[in-house]
Amino acid sequence: MVPAADFQASGSKTYDITGSSGHGHTITLTEAQRATIAGGGTVTVTSSMDNTHSHMVAVACA
Numbered sequence: 001m002v003p004a005a006d007f008q009a010s011g012s013k014t015y016d017i018t019g020s021s022g023h024g025h026t027i028t029l030t031e032a033q034r035a036t037i038a039g040g041g042t043v044t045v046t047s048s049m050d051n052t053h054s055h056m057v058a059v060a061c062a
Contacts, residue, residue, distance in 0.1 A: 042060040
């Protein structure tokens with residue numbers, strides 16, 4: 001979940017998307033990407049590499 005305050009913050013922000021898996025991943029959203037999400041859009045980013053793989057993650061407001 002992206003905290004509401006992050007939509008007003010400047011710069012890039014990194015978020016942990018590990019969930020219940022046995023290994024971790026993060027995604028980073030730029031200020032421009034967060035503005036797109038806040039405006040009702042969707043952005044797709046690639047997670048960090050861990051356990052020899054990464055994930056494509058679509059992020060939008062619920």
